[in-house]
Amino acid sequence: MDILTWTYIIVGLSFALYIGIALWARAGSTKEFYVAGGGVSPLANGMATAADWMSAASFISMAGLISFTGYDGSVYLMGWTGGYVLLALLLAPYLRKFGKFTVPDFVGERYYSQTARQVAVICALFISFTYVAGQMRGVGIVFSRFLEVDINTGVIFGMIIVLFYAVLGGMKGITYTQVAQYCVLIFAYMVPAIFISLQLTGNPIPQLGMGGTLADGTPLLDKLDGILPELGFGAYTVGTKPMIDIFCITAALMVGTAGLPHVIVRFFTVPKVKDARKSAGYALVFIAILYTTAPALAAFGIYNMINSASNKEIASLPAWVNNWSKTGLIKVEDKNGDGKVQYVKDQAANELTIDKDIMVLANPEIAGLPNWVVALVAAGGLAAALSTAAGLLLVISTAISHDLLKKAIAPNISEKNELMAARLAAVAAVTVAGYFGINPPGFVAQVVAFAFGLAAASFFPAIIMGIFSKRMNGPGAISGMIVGLLFTIGYIVYFKFIVDPAYNVAENWFLGISPEGIGTIGMIINFVVSYVVSSLTPPPPKSVQDMVEDIRIPAGAGEASSH
Secondary structure, three states: OOHHHHHHHHHHHHHHHHHHHHHHOOOOOHHHHHHHHHOOOHHHHHHHHHHHHOOHHHHHHHHHHHHHHHHHHHHHHHHHHHHHHHHHHHHHHHHHHHOOOOHHHHHHHHOOOHHHHHHHHHHHHHHHHHHHHHHHHHHHHHHHHHOOOOHHHHHHHHHHHHHHHHHHHHHHHHHHHHHHHHHHHHHHHHHHHHHHHHHHHOOOOHHHHOOOEOOOOOEHHHHHHHHHHHOOOOOOOOOOOOHHHHHHHHHHHHHHHHOOHHHHHHHHOOOOHHHHHHHHHHHHHHHHHHHOOHHHHHHHHHHHHHHHHOOEEHHHOOHHHHHHHOOOOEEEOOOOOOOEEOOOOOOOOOOEEEOHHHHHHHHHHHOOOOHHHHHHHHHHHHHHHHHHHHHHHHHHHHHHHHHHHHHHHOOOOOHHHHHHHHHHHHHHHHHHHHHHHHOOOOOHHHHHHHHHHHHHHHHHHHHHHHHHOOOOOHHHHHHHHHHHHHHHHHHHHHHHHHOOHHHOOHHHOHHHOOOOOOHHHHHHHHHHHHHHHHHHOOOOOHHHHHHHHHHHOOOOHHHHHHO
């Protein structure tokens, strides 16, 4: 069977599974809609958290980034994995013990202020809309290639699917759908990685295959370090970014992960604090499977791509180039009229332009793997994008219906009307997300990096000081969140949308820090402003200080010390 037929079969079956689960697990109350009733097992929640957290950026874009940037792309790998550890160990158990539905709920209660809650809602909406734009873009890319429609139509298809199970099932439906999506995406990621590792190095374990030797006896990474400089690029294993930018991007991604509202809310779906810790541990294992494979898949992909397409006759280019050219994500131009394609760094001479986001999806075709593997990767990419998009849409709808409507505008609203408001908010959110998916501000991983920067600059300081500092008060947290968020948004908007793209280079950045890494500076500003303002204003009420003390002390700690 051809790729299109296999894609319809595998993607169709996976969608039928997701929709079936959403119907089976549809939410009947606001508690089920917001936190799945709080009764999800740690293992299931670990898989759902992994699927929620490993977005289109992880599945589709990260290995592609590493393929084309080599060592420099490792910041995404280090930042996202390190951030999850930070979230699991430092924040999740305490937030679960606090027991609120959402991050704005925590901020509002901890800082005893409706203003703080509303600022947190605005932050959650900014972060979630920026993040979900990347997911919708990923959905559009997958649909455009494998179902042979244009990217915009693909985004609309994705909107309809995710809207169905997010609006119907709420967190309960999303959680069990994400368990299935994790199984699909990890299988789809590992199968081609194992095949290609065997094909190139004879080793079935991709992580070891990356350090293995090719058929001619040359280590794969040494081969890449030799090929790429010949084409004008830097050596694959040597970085070119300023060290301060590498540090700031990594830090922004780490602390941004720890401030992501759609991941934090997952720890409210389990029955006990102990279960939150367990599910965090399970999720870390499930995430590590993909994240340790991504660098190997990146190295295999760039090696195969150069071998199969660079310096080849245009008439005899492999089928994958023509297949992806139809989507507009690969462009072939014979600039010097010699009938060949040369892939080089010099843009004036480069004749093969490849979108970073296609490398993982195109990998099986480039390697000549069976058509069913190509279709499986399409299903995996959709599972990754849709699982995170659903989690983000829930955060958006919850922020509007629970944190704004129920807690601020209409406190006496009935549960039935609140549930209806949450569903209507999800419809509005998916429409806006679709618009940004059709008109994205960058490639998938870059857009997602902006969301992490916004989370780092706004939520992380408010959450961390809310847990670990009894002296931190409402005015301090509010001032910090507003200043950190405005600074980070202003910097990103200036360099991405206002100045000429040629001006967006290291020499013109503040201290050499790129828009992807500026969230770290935003976070530092937030911490400083919060500390200064809280020092100059009255401390929180004693009841709030007692609540902070209670959150920090594990249940049973007093009993243990008294024996």
